[in-house]
Amino acid sequence: MDLSYSDQEKAFRDEVRAFLEEKVTPDLRDKVRGKAELTKADMVGWHATLNERGWLAPNWPKKFGGAEWNAVQKHIFEEESALASSPRIVPFGLGMLAPVLQKFGSQEQNDYWLPRILSGADWWCQGYSEPGAGSDLASLKTTAIKNDAGTHYVVNGQKTWTTLGQHANMIFCLVRTDKDVKQQEGISFLLIDMDTPGIEVRPIILLDGTHEVNEVWFTDVEVPVENLVGEENKGWTYAKYLLTHERTNIAGVGFSQAGLASVKRLARAEMSNGKPLIENPHFAARVAQVEIDLMAMATTNMRIVSKAAAGQAPGVESSMLKVKGTIIRQEINDLARRAAGVYAMPFASEAVEGANEALPDPLDAGPVAAKYFNNRKLSIFGGSNEIQRGIIAKVTMGS
C-alpha cells in the first residue's frame, strides 16, 4: 500500500492544475462557488473546453473518444476541479447514457450518438421517475406500444424530476412494453427526441426558487423502433447498469472538498464576539468533525473506485458511498448556513438578484441557506438513502 502519488501521477496533477488555472474564468469560478446558477451556455462552453483537451469523457474507452483514465487519474481530476472551483460535467449523456450505449447499444447507435454527446450536439436528460414510481422505480407506468406496421413505438405517460430537461433535446426513458409479466421484465430503454409532437415539458420550481427539474408529459408520442436500446423488455437490466455508473461519483468528494473550503472562507470572514468565527471552539469543532469524516470518506472512495477500475463492479459499496457522501455534503451545507449567521436569511436566488441590485451581503456568503435547502435532494434522488440502506442490508445478509 502506498498513499503517495507516483512521479507520473504528480506530473498528471500538474498538467490538470495548469489547465484548470488557465480555463476556469473568474466568472465561472464565482458561479461554481454559489453566487449564481451556471447557465446553459456556461455548461455547454465548459464541455467544449474539456472536449478540446480530450478530457470530456474520462470514463469512456479510447476507441469511443474517451480519456480512459484510471481511478487515480479520475480522483486527481476531481480533487483539482474542486480546488479550482471548476464547473462539473453534466452527467446525463456522458456519464449515464453513454456507458449503457457502449455496453448494450448497436454499432449504429454508438456511431451516431456518442460523437454527438462529445460535440455537444445533443443535450440528454433522464426519464426514469414518475409521480407514482419514485423509490419503487420498477412500478413505472409510461407505456410504449408498437404500432401495427412495426415502425414506431407510441409512448404515453408522465415522467418527473427530469433534471435540466428544459435544456434537453433528447431524453432516454424507461417505458413499459409488457404489462403482463413481472414488473421488472416488461421495461424497455428508449431514446426519444424531445421535439417529437406530443411531448410537453413543465417546470417544477423547487423550494429554493430554482428551476432545475421538470415534468415531461407524453401523449401519443411516436418513436422509431431504431431508438430502442438493446432488447425489448431488458430495460431494467440496463437501468441497473446505468445506476451503478451514476454512483461511481455519487460520493461527491470533490463537492465536499470545495464546500468545506467555502465554509472555512466564510468562517474566517464572519465575526463572532469580536473574533473570526473560525476561532470559536464550538464552531471549529463542528468543522473539524466533518473534515475528519471527509478525509476517511475520500479514501474509502478511492479504495472502491480502484477496485472498480480493476474490473470488479462496485456493488453494495456504491450504496455505502452514496449514503455517507450525501450525509457529509449535507452537513457541510448546514455548516455554511450556520456560519453565515443572520446573513443566511436573505433570499439570494438568481431570480431575486436579477430583479434587484446585488445583495448587500458584506460576508459575500452567497445563497448558503438556499443551497442547504436545495441539497436536501441529495439524500432523496438517485435512490433515496433509505433505499440504499435497504440494498446494503439485503445484499449483506442475503435476505
Add this chain to the structure above:
Amino acid sequence: MNFDLTEERQMLQDSLRRFLRDRYDTATRNKILESDSGMSADIWAGLAELGVIGALFTEEQGGFGGKGFDIAVVFEELGRAGVVEPFLDTAVLAGGLIADLGNADQQAHVEEIIAGSLQLAFAHGEPASRYDLTRVSSSAVEKGGDIVLNGRKAVVVNAEAADMLVVSARESGGQGDADGISLFLVPKDTKGLTIQGYALLAGGRAAEVTLDDVTVPASARLGAAGKASDAIEARIAAANVAQTAETLGAMETAVRLTKDYLGTRKQFGRPIGTFQALAHRFSDLLIEMEQARSAVILIAGNLEADRGTRERNVSATKNLIGRVGRLVGEESIQLHGGIAMTQEYELAHIAKRIVMADHRFGDVDHHLERFIALAAA
C-alpha cells in the same frame, strides 16, 4: 400546576386558528410571497381586528395580554399557518420597546399598533455583531440639542414597510459594552436614512439600513440615555417566546403533513408509513415534539421571572428548538421525498420557516454557550 390555557387564551387560539384555516392556504401565501411588499394588508387588518395585536400588549399598555403565554398562543397559531406578516417585528419587538420605555407621547403609538395602522421595525443588529446583543457600533452624538446617528444595521426585518424604526446606537462605552446603548424612534423618511431591501428565504422582507448623519430631536430617545441594554434583552426574550412558539406551530404542521403523507403515499404496494425504517423515524419526531412543546412552556412561563431565570430559560429553549427544528425540518422533507422539495407543496415553506428561525436572536451554538455562561455567572 395547571397546563391548561385560560378561557380567554383558548378562545383567542380557536378564533385565530379558524381565521387562518379559512384565509391563509398555500396558494394565498405563495401570492403574498411573490408580491412586492411580501405581506398582505388584508390579513394584517383582519388579524388586528381579531385582537391578535392587542393580545401582545398588557392592559397598562392598552392591550389585553402581553404575558409570555399570550405571546405563545398567538405565535403558535401564526406558525401553524406559516404566516409571513411581520407581527413579531412591529408588535413584539419595536412596539414592545415603545410600550416598555416610551414617554406618554411615544406610548400613544401603541394604540395605532394595536389597531393595525402602524408598521415598525427594530434596527439593532449590525454586520459584525452576529447574535451578540451588546455589540453596537452605530453612534449617537448630541449636537445642538439634536441627536446625530451614524452606522449600518443588518437584516432589519420589515424596514421597508415600517413607518418608523426603533434604532439602537451607542452614546458611550466601547463595542460590546452593555452600558451606553440608547434607542431612538426614527421616522422612515428622515434624511440620511437609506434602506436597501430584499426578500427573505423563509418569507417576508428585510433591509440593510444605513444611517448617514441622521438627525432627530433628543425627544426621539426611548428611555434614559445609554441605558437601553436591559430593555433590549428583555424584549428579545419576548421575541424569542414568539419565535419559538411560532416554530412549534410550524413543526406541528410539518409533522401533520408527514403523517398524512406516510399514510397515503404508496410504494412497493403499501403505504410507506408501514415500512419500519420510516415509522421509527416518524416516532422520533413525535418524541422530540413533546420536548419542544415543554421548552416553549418553559420560555413562556418564565418571561415574567427575574432576569437570571428568564434568560436561562430563553437560552435553553432557543437551543432546544433550534435542534429539534433542524431535525423536524430535515426529516419531514426526507420522509416525504421529492414532493417536499417543490415550492407549491405546503411543507416547503413550513420547513424553511422552521430551519431559518435558528438564524434570528441567536442560533443553537450561541445559546448553548450563553446557557453555560449564565450558569457560571
